Amino acid sequence: MADIRLEGVGHSYDGGRTWALKPMTWTWREARAYALLGPSGCGKTTLLNIVSGLLSPTVGRIWFGDRDVTSVPTAGRNIAQVFQFPVLYEQMSVYDNLAFPLRNRRYPKAEIDQRVRRVSQLLGLDEHLHRRSRRLDPGRQQIVSLGRGLVRSEVAAVLLDEPLTVIDPALKWTLRSKLKEIHRDTGHTLIYVTHDQTEALTFADEVVVLKDGEVVQSGTPAELFLSPAHEFVGHFIGSPGMNVLPAEVAGGLVRVGEAVIGRAVGELPPGPVRVGVRPEFVRVSAARETPGVKARVKGVDRMGAYHLVRADVDGHDLVAKVDAGSHHTPGAVEFFHFAADGAFLFRDEVRCGSIAPLEGGQGA
Ligand SMILES: Nc1ncnc2c1ncn2[C@@H]1O[C@H](COP(=O)(O)OP(=O)(O)OP(=O)(O)O)[C@@H](O)[C@H]1O
Numbered sequence: 001m002a003d004i005r006l007e008g009v010g011h012s013y014d015g016g017r018t019w020a021l022k023p024m025t026w027t028w029r030e031a032r033a034y035a036l037l038g039p040s041g042c043g044k045t046t047l048l049n050i051v052s053g054l055l056s057p058t059v060g061r062i063w064f065g066d067r068d069v070t071s072v073p074t075a076g077r078n079i080a081q082v083f084q085f086p087v088l089y090e091q092m093s094v095y096d097n098l099a100f101p102l103r104n105r106r107y108p109k110a111e112i113d114q115r116v117r118r119v120s121q122l123l124g125l126d127e128h129l130h131r132r133s134r135r136l137d138p139g140r141q142q143i144v145s146l147g148r149g150l151v152r153s154e155v156a157a158v159l160l161d162e163p164l165t166v167i168d169p170a171l172k173w174t175l176r177s178k179l180k181e182i183h184r185d186t187g188h189t190l191i192y193v194t195h196d197q198t199e200a201l202t203f204a205d206e207v208v209v210l211k212d213g214e215v216v217q218s219g220t221p222a223e224l225f226l227s228p229a230h231e232f233v234g235h236f237i238g239s240p241g242m243n244v245l246p247a248e249v250a251g252g253l254v255r256v257g258e259a260v261i262g263r264a265v266g267e268l269p270p271g272p273v274r275v276g277v278r279p280e281f282v283r284v285s286a287a288r289e290t291p292g293v294k295a296r297v298k299g300v301d302r303m304g305a306y307h308l309v310r311a312d313v314d315g316h317d318l319v320a321k322v323d324a325g326s327h328h329t330p331g332a333v334e335f336f337h338f339a340a341d342g343a344f345l346f347r348d349e350v351r352c353g354s355i356a357p358l359e360g361g362q363g364a
């Protein structure tokens with residue numbers, strides 16, 4: 001095992017007219033569990049297939065440690081890949097399907113048995129081991145496919161492309177934690193593709209967010225939540241996503257409409273910016289306090305454990321996540337305060353600064 005490094009790797013399916021994956025330099029570190037997260041069409045599968053060798057990139061080189069594998073076919077790369085739908089030998093038993101990748105590589109018989117039983121036990125396949133795969137329901141077949149991807153010890157990486165799509169939601173939770181357990185056990189480098197933020201956040205050591213063929217941010221789940229580097233990360237991660245409001249930087253202060261909400265931090269030329277703040281970092285009060293943005297309450301969604309207050313600021317939506325005990329009336333004008341360490345400034349969607357509290361509490 002070793003780091004997997006992409007050096008200027010990019011891919012175009014149409015002779016360079018558009019890039020499904022924009023040329024990027026990127027390292028997948030050995031033994032880490034990554035989630036590759038992004039919306040449909042952003043290039044997740046393209047990236048995975050380039051790592052496994054199913055696809056040869058238009059530009060760039062791929063390194064496994066100090067070995068250049070750019071022109072090495074899939075079979076020579078020693079990668080285990082699990083796809084969205086089951087890939088099995090239907091006539092074979094579950095046991096033989098799990099043993100297949102090991103027999104193929106001439107593992108000793110005793111080790112094969114031990115590995116198959118370990119994976120089978122972890123994935124809850126014990127009672128099905130001697131059934132033919134085609135007799136299983138599609139969800140169970142996919143679990144066997146997953147097992148086939150995880151059964152080997154010496155792979156360079158395990159790549160999983162939305163592996164739980166066909167699995168029953170209740171079982172997904174169990175399988176994800178099993179996957180984590182197997183990862184801890186084996187220490188494989190794992191890249192798990194998903195477009196589901198919950199799946200990504202619960203599973204990975206590091207989440208890599210892909211948009212339009214490029215990585216816009218990577219980090220721990222907490223980093224992506226607390227410190228979004230790109231507006232897209234703010235929207236895509238979090239439920240509901242980050243609020244974004246037009247604002248202005250002038251004289252070192254940040255203004256939303258008439259309200260000064262704090263001091264601008266960062267090398268920021270004056271001019272328009274956008275303020276991003278997650279609903280978790282917005283506080284609502286009826287009294288005029290500084291620094292607060294005046295907004296009209298449009299509605300309150302009661303979510304059980306908390307309420308979401310939906311409001312309008314000069315035609316822009318603003319959502320605050322508040323205690324379930326608080327009362328807010330649709331139509332009322334209230335003041336929305338942004339926690340300084342939870343609000344950020346963006347230009348061209350990229351974070352360009354943050355906000356510090358006003359000294360002495362002055363403001364509009
Ligand atoms: N074989 C192909 N030929 C031409 N274009 C392709 C091909 N495969 C993918 N694309 C295009 O490349 C872009 C990236 O596709 P890719 O399948 O990598 O996205 P994805 O993130 O895996 O999406 P999804 O979540 O829907 O699986 C898309 O615009 C897609 O239409």
Ligand SMILES: [Mg+2]
Binds near residue numbers: 044045046161
């Ligand atoms: Mg895909």
